[in-house]
Amino acid sequence: MAGATRPDDGACVLDTGALEQLIELLRADGYRVVGPQVTDGAIVLNTIAGASDLPAGVTDDQEPGRYRLRQGTPEALFGYAAPPQGWKRFLFAPDETLWRAVRTEGGFRCEEEPLASGRTAMLGVRPCDLRAVDILDQVFTRSGVVDPRYQARRAATLIIAVECTQAGGTCFCASMGSGPDIVADDANSGADIILTEYTTAGAPLLLARPVSGRGGELLASVQCRQATAADCEAAAEAVKSAARSMGRQMPADVATLVGRSLDHPHWEDVAARCLGCGNCTAVCPTCFCSTVEDSTDIAGTTAERRRRWDSCFTRDFSTLHGGPIRSSGAARYRQWLAHKLAHWWEQFGRSGCVGCGRCITWCPVGIDITAEARALTEREGRTDANH
Ligand code: SF4
Ligand code: SF4
Known part of the structure; x- marks a missing residue:
């Protein structure tokens, strides 16, 4: 129990x-x-x-x-x-x-x-x-x-x-x-x-x-x-x-909130602060993306394939057919947050965030996933009214 x-x-x-x-x-x-x-x-x-x-x-x-x-x-x-x-x-x-x-x-x-x-x-x-x-x-x-x-x-x-x-x-x-x-x-x-x-x-x-x-x-x-x-x-x-004594909380309806906010102007606000360093994905205990790299020694006798953690905050991560499909910082941050809090439900039937707070502590500019989600709520009325 x-x-x-x-x-x-x-x-x-x-x-x-x-x-x-x-x-x-x-x-x-x-x-x-x-x-x-x-x-x-x-x-x-x-x-x-x-x-x-x-x-x-x-x-x-x-x-x-x-x-x-x-x-x-x-x-x-x-x-x-x-x-x-x-x-x-x-x-x-x-x-x-x-x-x-x-x-x-x-x-x-x-x-x-x-x-x-x-x-x-x-x-x-x-x-x-x-x-x-x-x-x-x-x-x-x-x-x-x-x-x-x-x-x-x-x-x-x-x-x-x-x-x-x-x-x-x-x-x-x-x-x-x-x-x-x-x-x-x-x-x-x-x-x-x-x-x-x-x-x-x-x-x-x-x-x-x-x-x-x-x-x-x-x-x-x-x-x-x-x-x-x-x-x-x-x-x-x-x-x-x-x-x-826990001082932060995530809005209860965050999955649907994010799902209906994909064109929200707040993504640009976050992008103006985000350095694209990928710290948030490195410290997140649930981020599981990886890339593979092949290399060959100079004599051509041995090749090896390595796998290493990757981050959706890099341009290379979404590069297909010569260019990244998420070319802006706003698109990359939205991808990360929307996957964690909304699309993970469609993929795995649960949230991809466990609320550990690491991405907040270890973001060098202090971007706070709970505050960004709340900002979508706070601006939602104004956005709906204006559009
Ligand atoms: S708070 Fe959520 S998104 Fe941030 S590092 Fe922890 S599990 Fe990942
Ligand atoms: S840790 Fe902060 S600055 Fe770095 S990519 Fe994540 S949100 Fe952007």
Whole structure:
């Protein structure tokens, strides 16, 4: 169940020592454990060796075009919002070789690039990012054509999600139905274990809900105590307080609003500010566009095909028959926003935005997808009246 409040769900309470044990168990079982870590003034996702690598007592300030770390609740391990990177890079590599062709006596021999072996445990996946992983699962494995590289990595991944107890300055997951709690039934969430951090007598604790069989086995192997009703209530209240303090929201009817605003003059307003840098697509946990490039060595003995993330903000992205079909900044921004918020529904039956706020924080000029959508609403009356 989402946001468990009963102590009879097999929920238990972990302190930092028990989390350390959990990480040790995963590492002993051959998992590479990836989690948040402070590096160069930001919280980044990296291989961690133990709980001491997590950002204890650190929080973040996020605003349009601005990100800073500062001191947060002492000892809290997850007291910050969505970090700059999403988790997609561990499932859908930013840049990778797909195959090589090697010249032989009689022609060429093609060799598929092997995937790195081993399993990955992703620790600290936020509810919005868990929803984003489910969107990527749908795109890469449940939409008719399976991407074997994504599928293999996903099958080798264990997810420990962490509900949000502090809203970021730019996130709006509550209005997208993707946080700050795990909004799907736990069993359908895609997580193996769900954690919620809360504070009792000044000490941060983690309420842990087992979801998958493997998650249950892991929790049964660490020294934790059974959760009481008071633990569950404290954890649920911490998540509710994050929802209450969320400062942004997306208009509820945004899909139809965007659909009827394709000729709106506001797209030109955004284009006048947009640099076309593509940061928003790079940080977005659901953007899945890629391009492939073929290259040959100078001797002509080996060729390789690489796949790398692409962005609909580049002119090359939509170049067909000698020219881009979206030649203006206005057309490119409209394509990105309209795909995320409207056309994704036609394609996949859901929104392509999970409200993580990264595109707002990491846009160098602070373009805010919620404000741009709202501007379509605010101008709609005037536009209709004038046309
Ligand atoms: S569009 Fe922006 S807020 Fe929505 S999922 Fe992508 S990065 Fe997050
Ligand atoms: S990050 Fe901002 S400036 Fe860069 S392409 Fe996206 S909207 Fe434009």
